[in-house]
Amino acid sequence: MRGEGRETRAAGRLLRGAAARALSLAILLLSAGTAVFFLIHLVPGDPAAAMLGEGASPGDVAALKHDLGLDRPVPEQYVSWIGGLVRGSLGTSILTRKPVTGEILRAFPATLSLALAAFAAGLLVAVPAGVVAAFRSGRTVDHALRMVALAGVSTPNYVSGPLFVLLFSVTLGLLPVSGREAPLSIVLPAATLGLTVAALLTRMVRASLLEELGKPYVLAARARGESAVGAALRHAGWNAIPPVLVVAGLQFGSLLTGAVVTETIFSWPGVGRLLVQSIQRRDYPMVQGCVLFIAAVYVLVNAGVDALAAALDPRAAARRSGEGG
Amino acid sequence: MSVAAALPAVRAGRTPLPLPARVAAAILAFAFASALAAAFVPASAATRIDLERRLLPPSAAPPLGTDELGRDVLARLFFGASVSLGVAGAAVAVSATVGSLLGLVAGERGGVLDAAVGRLVDLVLAFPGLLLAVALAAVLGPSARNTVLALAASGWVPYARLARAEARRVSSLDFVAAARAAGARLPRIVLRHLLPNVAGPLLVQAALHVAGAILAESALSFLGLGVPPPTPSWGVMLAGGRTHVLDAPHVVLAPALALFVVVLSTNVLGDALVQRLGPVRAGSRPAET
Numbered sequence: 001m002r003g004e005g006r007e008t009r010a011a012g013r014l015l016r017g018a019a020a021r022a023l024s025l026a027i028l029l030l031s032a033g034t035a036v037f038f039l040i041h042l043v044p045g046d047p048a049a050a051m052l053g054e055g056a057s058p059g060d061v062a063a064l065k066h067d068l069g070l071d072r073p074v075p076e077q078y079v080s081w082i083g084g085l086v087r088g089s090l091g092t093s094i095l096t097r098k099p100v101t102g103e104i105l106r107a108f109p110a111t112l113s114l115a116l117a118a119f120a121a122g123l124l125v126a127v128p129a130g131v132v133a134a135f136r137s138g139r140t141v142d143h144a145l146r147m148v149a150l151a152g153v154s155t156p157n158y159v160s161g162p163l164f165v166l167l168f169s170v171t172l173g174l175l176p177v178s179g180r181e182a183p184l185s186i187v188l189p190a191a192t193l194g195l196t197v198a199a200l201l202t203r204m205v206r207a208s209l210l211e212e213l214g215k216p217y218v219l220a221a222r223a224r225g226e227s228a229v230g231a232a233l234r235h236a237g238w239n240a241i242p243p244v245l246v247v248a249g250l251q252f253g254s255l256l257t258g259a260v261v262t263e264t265i266f267s268w269p270g271v272g273r274l275l276v277q278s279i280q281r282r283d284y285p286m287v288q289g290c291v292l293f294i295a296a297v298y299v300l301v302n303a304g305v306d307a308l309a310a311a312l313d314p315r316a317a318a319r320r321s322g323e324g325g
Numbered sequence: 326m327s328v329a330a331a332l333p334a335v336r337a338g339r340t341p342l343p344l345p346a347r348v349a350a351a352i353l354a355f356a357f358a359s360a361l362a363a364a365f366v367p368a369s370a371a372t373r374i375d376l377e378r379r380l381l382p383p384s385a386a387p388p389l390g391t392d393e394l395g396r397d398v399l400a401r402l403f404f405g406a407s408v409s410l411g412v413a414g415a416a417v418a419v420s421a422t423v424g425s426l427l428g429l430v431a432g433e434r435g436g437v438l439d440a441a442v443g444r445l446v447d448l449v450l451a452f453p454g455l456l457l458a459v460a461l462a463a464v465l466g467p468s469a470r471n472t473v474l475a476l477a478a479s480g481w482v483p484y485a486r487l488a489r490a491e492a493r494r495v496s497s498l499d500f501v502a503a504a505r506a507a508g509a510r511l512p513r514i515v516l517r518h519l520l521p522n523v524a525g526p527l528l529v530q531a532a533l534h535v536a537g538a539i540l541a542e543s544a545l546s547f548l549g550l551g552v553p554p555p556t557p558s559w560g561v562m563l564a565g566g567r568t569h570v571l572d573a574p575h576v577v578l579a580p581a582l583a584l585f586v587v588v589l590s591t592n593v594l595g596d597a598l599v600q601r602l603g604p605v606r607a608g609s610r611p612a613e614t
Contacts, residue, residue, distance in 0.1 A: 031444070032451045042464045150596070154589035156540045158547045158563055159581040166570050166577075254453040261455075261544050265567075276548055279463040291452070291460045298453040 130205025
């Protein structure tokens, strides 16, 4: 009986916690929407005139202002923007005259597939490399891997991308330069993004595993006669996962939000390239939509990663809710 | 410069930094010195167009060859250093000043102000990586000043988080209570009592931030959202040379290599400083995209 009551109370607390998190998430998304709304009012001078360029007639400017609703009072504009957000509408593109949301959702699958490919490639390299570096800590292999990882972290995508094109497409003629038509065209952009992911995660895997390997419980396992590899696999490995998972989740979040530079280099038709193109065409409603969409995906992925990390490490969750065993 | 400023740690630790870190510091000193030197040379050396001498390969006369408009790549590299490092340095300085002060005041005062700064931090963190900088640069228009503003718009957050955490730790200590009891006002407590005691981690954060700011500036310029084209920045040079990567790879390789060496040096030095002073607690976000 008593146990049952305690369980109900615990479930209630859990539910209240989830509700509070959902509420703060909603508030955060609304504030992001507000910030993005005011973005267009930062355009120096008249946004409508800026969109149409120098040769526009005053009549055209006034018509566009009316179309965008920029001739209405700011509070009214704000209410209709937020009202649109709640209904899932991000406004209408000036250029294509189509709903912004639809255009973004059409571009998202390309971003998603690129993010998954880059993330998988990064993990495939980072986990073995990080584990080897941790086991051989201080030896030549470790130093070499750390230097390579540091070089990887220091190589921006706009350097590695063109170099990959130079090597694999131009010199060796193995892979397509850009676009998304050929099945192999995902290889170079994924490798470019994956390089950064692999370098960051290798450092993280190494540091996290090394920290766990140095703890007394691993020594105790060794003293009981377990082999070094066995102790690491059975004990340290599991405890090393949550911190890596958090960083990996953040990485995946930023990959998923459209790798602006990489998509531009390889003409990959995702959300990041849509954003850059809309900026070049001064399609401000589209820019606003892309920025807010990317932020929303990022925030939601991070919230999911937090929940996953809490589920994997109940000790941290218990500390947070202030409850002992 | 900011690196030299972060070096009190060396005195405190007595043993010198490891060799790779010292080499990195020397490279950075050279890069910043050449950036300063470029400011005293007429800019025409890097912007003079000579279509007769397009895309010349590296040789004795132009040591690094010429680019697609016949401009001297070496001269542009030096001017690019002053633009790239100057904009990045300014962005770091603005971010560090604004973020540290906001964080210190929020940590010392607490209450509504603290909560407001906290919400603002959460809001900025909702925009991943370069997104906020890209959005701001897009609406403000390309210029060096707007690039600094765009980078600082998200750059101040790690300083604010770090400064707030450190301020809360220090402000509960006796000497701060004594200063308050003696009637010291907020600016005096923050600047005379809190700042000197939290400056170490903030300087490490700044040293780490330099690499990220250089990368971010180049990324913005690469996308055409940073410093506008006739001015050579390393990102502008990369973007311009990309179309000629087949017939004249040196135009891309020169700024790419310069960027790589400077950022690698900053990272090596930053790692060494973190190991010396302990990790930066509130954490910085790595530069991505």
